[in-house]
Amino acid sequence: MQSSPKTHFFKPEEVPQRWYLVDAAGQTLGRIASQVAHILRGKHKPQFTPNFDVGDYVVVINAEKVVVTGNREELKQLYHNTLYPGGARFESIRDLLKRRPEYVMEHAVKGMLPHNRLGRKIFRKLKVYAGDKHPHSAQKPEPLPQTVKRSS
Numbered sequence: 001m002q003s004s005p006k007t008h009f010f011k012p013e014e015v016p017q018r019w020y021l022v023d024a025a026g027q028t029l030g031r032i033a034s035q036v037a038h039i040l041r042g043k044h045k046p047q048f049t050p051n052f053d054v055g056d057y058v059v060v061i062n063a064e065k066v067v068v069t070g071n072r073e074e075l076k077q078l079y080h081n082t083l084y085p086g087g088a089r090f091e092s093i094r095d096l097l098k099r100r101p102e103y104v105m106e107h108a109v110k111g112m113l114p115h116n117r118l119g120r121k122i123f124r125k126l127k128v129y130a131g132d133k134h135p136h137s138a139q140k141p142e143p144l145p146q147t148v149k150r151s152s
Contacts, residue, residue: 010047015054021141022058025065033108040122053118057125059141064101064130068093078107102128
């Protein structure tokens, strides 16, 4: 009886990590967030291993110019609790995009990652900036090839 070949599980140090640059201007929030989560997780690589962090770094710029479709700007509420009695706070996406546009993108991507210690480790590889300037030019981030601009 012939034995089948063993499946090789890649360790994080065996998989090279790259940096990608994503311009969120004019893109739909959920669609761009799912692409970013896919790259952060490493599912685009043939060496993908579900229990290791083999993903790449992602720098998102122009987070303030992301588009939210339909009535979500007014209707969608993000929840925060101050941990005091009666401390539940709700804020609309429109207000958050004005006050903290980075948080809206981070919140969308974080919800698409695993909700465990691996997800928290992967989330640290996401860098989001409201404007078009970022301090990661030394890493030479490449533009993400799959992103498609929305026609307005």
